[in-house]
Amino acid sequence: MGLRAFIAGQYTTRWGVFTAASVVGTIPIAVIFYILKDPFVSGLTQGAVKE
Numbered sequence: 001m002g003l004r005a006f007i008a009g010q011y012t013t014r015w016g017v018f019t020a021a022s023v024v025g026t027i028p029i030a031v032i033f034y035i036l037k038d039p040f041v042s043g044l045t046q047g048a049v050k051e
Contacts, residue, residue, distance in 0.1 A: 003025070007018040 003018060003021055007013050007015065
């Protein structure tokens with residue numbers, strides 16, 4: 001929703017600015033996923049094992 005402000009021109013669509021903003025917005029999500037993937041997977045596998 002917030003990215004709409006980057007492409008909303010009166011007669012033009014600025015795809016370069018839109019793409020740059022979406023990449024910059026994706027980087028923190030990818031970093032958080034990369035940091036938390038191992039604890040998340042280990043928690044899922046520990047919960048699936050019956051003793």
